[in-house]
Amino acid sequence: MCEEATRRQVGICLLCGLPGAGKSTLGRSFSATILRQRFAVITYDKIITAEAFHLALQDELDQSREIPPSSALLKTQETSQWKQHRQYLLEYLEHLIVALLNSSELRPPEGKCDGTWYRFVDCLEEQGLISSAGSSTEKGTHSVIIPENDEVCLVLDDNFYYQSMRYEVYQLARKYSLGFCQIYLHCPVESCVLRNKGRPVSIAEDTIRLMDKKIQKPNPEKNSWEQNSLVLDSSQLIKADDHRIVKLVNQAMANPLRPLQENLEIKEKDRAITAASILHQADQSIRRCISETMRRVKGTASAHEMKVAAQELQSAKSQFLEDLRERLCEKGIQPMTACNATTIVSLFKEQTDHIVQPFLATEQSCCLEPNLDCNDRASGIS
Incomplete structure (x- = not known):
């Protein structure tokens, strides 16, 4: 019993x-x-x-x-x-x-x-x-x-x-x-x-x-x-x-009272909506970062090199967002904040820096997103 x-x-x-x-x-x-x-x-x-x-x-x-x-x-x-x-x-x-x-x-x-x-x-x-x-x-x-x-x-x-x-x-x-x-x-x-x-x-x-x-x-x-x-x-x-x-x-x-039970169906629906919102915001932030990066590359690369770099960045973006989606499902969802958005863009830049670095005259590490202080950058999506 x-x-x-x-x-x-x-x-x-x-x-x-x-x-x-x-x-x-x-x-x-x-x-x-x-x-x-x-x-x-x-x-x-x-x-x-x-x-x-x-x-x-x-x-x-x-x-x-x-x-x-x-x-x-x-x-x-x-x-x-x-x-x-x-x-x-x-x-x-x-x-x-x-x-x-x-x-x-x-x-x-x-x-x-x-x-x-x-x-x-x-x-x-x-x-x-x-x-x-x-x-x-x-x-x-x-x-x-x-x-x-x-x-x-x-x-x-x-x-x-x-x-x-x-x-x-x-x-x-x-x-x-x-x-x-x-x-x-x-x-x-x-x-x-x-x-x-x-x-x-x-x-x-x-x-x-x-x-x-x-x-x-x-x-x-x-x-x-x-x-x-x-x-x-x-x-x-x-x-x-x-x-x-x-x-x-x-x-x-x-007739003892029953503890408050969470409605799992509603909770799962809310999780899905929140995840979609985070992914959407991440997608918009990375798009702006790519646009800014391509403007910086323009003038230092040929048209063909520009086209190849753009294709590689888009491919990297797709893979990055897919990885983010899996992490959200595995480790739960946290609200999207300015710090998280900046962390996501920074991580994306680190993973794609090798694509555009050969075309840049000087090394730069900033994009359109505000550079807020995020000590533990990995915690933003983990």
Whole structure:
């Protein structure tokens, strides 16, 4: 049986919505459900420091209104740091996915063993998904302790208030052929504000209200990649064993995404068009070079010698273009640039110099093409 057929089934479920919409409450209920999958709930604001998250969120939303320049400068560093941590977390998710699919150890990316990584690892250890026992803790590696046959669904708890934030996770799921779904919790902003006030670490009320105006909800009609989405009214308590959620997750796990496949027929057609264009440009450049060469020979050779030289140059041109066509087919196509055009003409001149050299009073090495600097001339057509 092939390796692809035996690998573990993995999926990603995004929980998105306003702060206070009930995402974390729903996330905590996944571990207590009767679903057949094993869940790993990853709460972003427990892994990315709350201070960085709140300052960055406020800065993102304040772009829609005028704020004092001094305040903007103070927030720039925190915003950049927050975005960097989000990218780190996305990298860590990818490493977790690889470990789950291959039933291998979880390892951090090279040189990325920072605070975000340790909080990410702690989150997984608390849920009994990984263990440092028997692993090389000095290298930051951890053993995945989930049975190989268990399906795993990664539940990502974050606001995901911009479509782009969700799309980058979707791309990760497609890269590894994972199941993918989204649950958007819709809750009246007044309820979100009230719930937020009861939190140990709350978000400014005006930030939530601004976010309510700017949040980009899943739009399956516009975005085909958001088809597997569910919008739920979370003004009342919702748990993971809700039949709508069970159906959504099961459907996502049973229908993993397919990596983007190249259309080979279209690709081959484009290659042929590009090759024809390169050959055409090369032909025109060499024609101009031959014309210039014959003008230089005129006056130093007889009419018969001129005719013989012209015939030999034309024959050499035909052979040169045929060789170029074969190289394009064998080694792939690169866009035709001024440097490549000059390189092609220079190579042609080297191969045909013996034809016209006897007729030239002085040795010259230039033609009508601009003499650009091409250090590796052979690379132009190889």
